[in-house]
Amino acid sequence: MFENVPDVTVSDWFACAEITSRMLRTLGRIGPGGVIIADLYQRDYYATHARTLDPTGQTHFIVYGYHDLVSDLDWYTRQYGERAWEELVPAVDCTAWDCMTDRVEDITGTGFVVTRMRHHMRRYEFDLSGAPHYYDRRASRGKDTHPATRMVRDDYADRAHPHITVTVKSPADEKTRALSLITISDRDRHVTGWPARMRNQFGASANAHRVRKTVEAYLRRTRP
Structure with missing residues (x-):
């Protein structure tokens, strides 16, 4: 009875949707913390x-952010010159659509600790400023035969000092017991970082608190 029913993917749901030039310009006006949902x-x-987004929600999620725009626009300007914007807009739209099904699968496979870390970072006034990037980290670089850990990278902007960015790389599923890595940068210049074990929400809370204290200490040392 159902043998001829076509497969429908999440990408198919967005076949009539489009990321437009106007959306990307709005993203640029919002600045750090701006996202496309x-x-x-x-x-x-x-x-x-990003402050309007529920960190634990799965029906509204980030597909592009301000920091993605800054990075991509720089690359497209070097590649295409005056045609950079003309080339960038359809590329962002196509990539968002092509990756939609994989993105939803990654989101549903993301553990509680990652979403709690996002919640705690926002509580300490750090806003997500890019789409979460999922990737595989292998136990031994260059050897595909070794088991891989699914990782997610979140990029944050300090709300009061948007030149300060924080990157958190974590195992998507905390049950793997793999280490996370937290780094802090100032206008793309590395400030500091540390490996972290975040196996529960208490570890996430402690590390988000440490990020805030570390940023405050850095700003006291470097700002008049």
Whole structure:
């Protein structure tokens, strides 16, 4: 009875949606903390600030962010010159659509500790400023035969000092017991970082608190 029913993916839900030039310009005006959201209910995209997003939600999620825009626009300008914006807009739209199904699978496979870390970082006034990047980290570099740990990288901007960015690389599933890595940068210049074990929400809370204290100490040392 159901043998001829076609497969439907999440990407198919967004076949009529589009990330437009206007959305990307809005993202640029919002600045650090600006994100483009995919809304599974509306099956559409919209630009907003990361503070409006529920860190634990799975029906509204980030597909592109301000820091993604800055990085991509720099690359496209070097490659295409005056045609950079013309080339960038459709590339962002196509990539978001192509990756939609994989992105949703990664989100549903993301553990509680990662979402709690996002919650605690926002509580300490750090805003997500890019789409979470999922990737495989292998136990031995260059050897595909070794088991891989699914990782996620989150990039944050300090709300009061947006030139300060924090990158958190964590195992998507804390049950792997793999180490996380937290780094702090000032305008792309490395400030400090540390490995962290975040096997529960208490570890996430402690490390988010440490990030805030470390940034405050750095600003006291370097700002008049």
